[in-house]
Amino acid sequence: MSHPVILFEGVGKKFRRSLKADLLYGFQDASRSLFRRKPLEHLRSDEFWALRDISFTAGAGECIGIIGPNGAGKSTLLKLVNGDYRPDRGRIAMRGRIKSLIRLGTGLQPMLTGRENIYIQCAQLGLDKRATDATLDEIVAFAGLEKTLDAPVRHYSDGMYARLEFSIATCLPTDILLVDEVLAVGDIAFQIRCLERLDSLKCNGTTVLFVSHSEMTIRHVADHCLLLFDGEALAFGETDKVFLKYYQSIGYLDRQLKPLGTSPEIPADFAGVASIRALAVKGQENAGGVKVFTGQPVDFEVSYFASVPVDSAGLVLQFWNQADILIATTHSDTDGHRLSLKPDGGRLRLALPFLSLIPGIYRVAGGFVSAGDWLGYGGHLLTLVVAQKQGQAYEGLISIEAKVSNAE
Numbered sequence: 001m002s003h004p005v006i007l008f009e010g011v012g013k014k015f016r017r018s019l020k021a022d023l024l025y026g027f028q029d030a031s032r033s034l035f036r037r038k039p040l041e042h043l044r045s046d047e048f049w050a051l052r053d054i055s056f057t058a059g060a061g062e063c064i065g066i067i068g069p070n071g072a073g074k075s076t077l078l079k080l081v082n083g084d085y086r087p088d089r090g091r092i093a094m095r096g097r098i099k100s101l102i103r104l105g106t107g108l109q110p111m112l113t114g115r116e117n118i119y120i121q122c123a124q125l126g127l128d129k130r131a132t133d134a135t136l137d138e139i140v141a142f143a144g145l146e147k148t149l150d151a152p153v154r155h156y157s158d159g160m161y162a163r164l165e166f167s168i169a170t171c172l173p174t175d176i177l178l179v180d181e182v183l184a185v186g187d188i189a190f191q192i193r194c195l196e197r198l199d200s201l202k203c204n205g206t207t208v209l210f211v212s213h214s215e216m217t218i219r220h221v222a223d224h225c226l227l228l229f230d231g232e233a234l235a236f237g238e239t240d241k242v243f244l245k246y247y248q249s250i251g252y253l254d255r256q257l258k259p260l261g262t263s264p265e266i267p268a269d270f271a272g273v274a275s276i277r278a279l280a281v282k283g284q285e286n287a288g289g290v291k292v293f294t295g296q297p298v299d300f301e302v303s304y305f306a307s308v309p310v311d312s313a314g315l316v317l318q319f320w321n322q323a324d325i326l327i328a329t330t331h332s333d334t335d336g337h338r339l340s341l342k343p344d345g346g347r348l349r350l351a352l353p354f355l356s357l358i359p360g361i362y363r364v365a366g367g368f369v370s371a372g373d374w375l376g377y378g379g380h381l382l383t384l385v386v387a388q389k390q391g392q393a394y395e396g397l398i399s400i401e402a403k404v405s406n407a408e
């Protein structure tokens with residue numbers, strides 16, 4: 001990476017446990033800062049490191065997913081980037097404008113209406129009234145708040161707050177976007193719109209730091225992940241490896257809770273799916289990739305590996321929803337169960353003529369089966385975001401294709 005947009009070098013941030021220490025050390029630290037002396041690097045009594053020795057970089061258009069248990073230091077890291085805190089140790093360098101969605105509702109004035117808040121926030125982003133007039137409809141439509149635009153935002157639900165804040169913050173291009181768990185309170189249709197918008201912001205060069213406890217959303221948007229644990233960076237890099245480290249570090253694997261990404265029943269992968277992607281169908285491309293819709297055809301390209309030649313294997317994909325419920329399994333009773341897999345690997349095409357999944361975010365798992373046994377199983381091969389065509393509405397868990405005709 002040539003010039004990182006965000007650089008953390010050995011960054012540390014400490015906090016105090018008591019109000020007394022806060023007041024006393026706050027005064028001491030303010031005096032040091034006044035005389036341009038470096039912050040104290042050692043801990044005084046009642047202090048602790050909320051972040052210790054954190055180093056990573058993020059480039060233009062890159063999204064870093066920040067994961068870890070409660071209290072690990074994720075929000076503190078975002079607040080350091082946002083300039084809410086100064087680091088007590090190390091160096092942070094950044095370039096460009098920052099937009100943050102860190103604490104729900106803090107950017108909005110509760111007594112003012114949604115419309116008034118949009119004008120205030122847009123003015124802070126540098127838009128004059130005429131420019132705001134021009135983007136107002138788009139902001140409101142994205143947030144889906146047409147009916148409540150002129151109500152005071154103190155009457156909004158948490159989800160409505162999040163929709164308005166996200167919509168305003170992302171209506172203009174920005175260099176750095178900080179997102180802390182704000183999508184969690186939005187409904188599924190809004191979450192899907194947010195993920196699409198994040199994809200398109202990334203395509204336009206925005207660097208995103210994205211904090212979430214949802215593995216599915218992290219996997220969809222993040223190019224790399226940073227795992228924080230008790231203020232320390234336990235892992236940084238490929239999403240798969242970082243999640244595996246996360247599950248190992250919280251004992252998820254030991255407790256046999258069937259972690260995502262592995263299947264404990266399978267001793268060794270003879271043949272498995274290396275990667276899978278949805279293929280573009282005309283009119284279904286969007287800025288961040290391929291869009292798939294309920295009721296439409298979808299094709300997948302599946303790359304596989306095999307350690308030995310395999311005759312007569314079947315390719316099976318499973319679709320798990322965000323509550324980790326298995327919603328659907330593919331079946332292909334013709335050629336799909338008589339595949340020969342070459343030992344050097346290859347590519348297959350799996351076609352679904354009618355996507356039965358209703359709008360939502362799904363984890364695609366699966367692999368090859370032979371005589372009823374898995375030859376290899378991938379627990380998280382793809383995060384699939386399913387949208388709906390305008391004017392359609394779905395209820396239930398799946399949509400079933402039906403043909404209706406006049407009965408003579």
Ligand SMILES: Nc1ncnc2c1ncn2[C@@H]1O[C@H](COP(=O)(O)OP(=O)(O)OP(=O)(O)O)[C@@H](O)[C@H]1O
Binds near residue numbers: 016050072073074
């Ligand atoms: N202003 C503060 N003063 C004192 N302690 C703080 C302050 N802000 C955060 N902490 C502490 O720092 C640690 C890290 O907090 P942080 O909010 O960054 O965690 P997190 O990983 O975002 O957690 P969560 O997943 O629960 O949101 C916690 O122990 C928290 O209590």
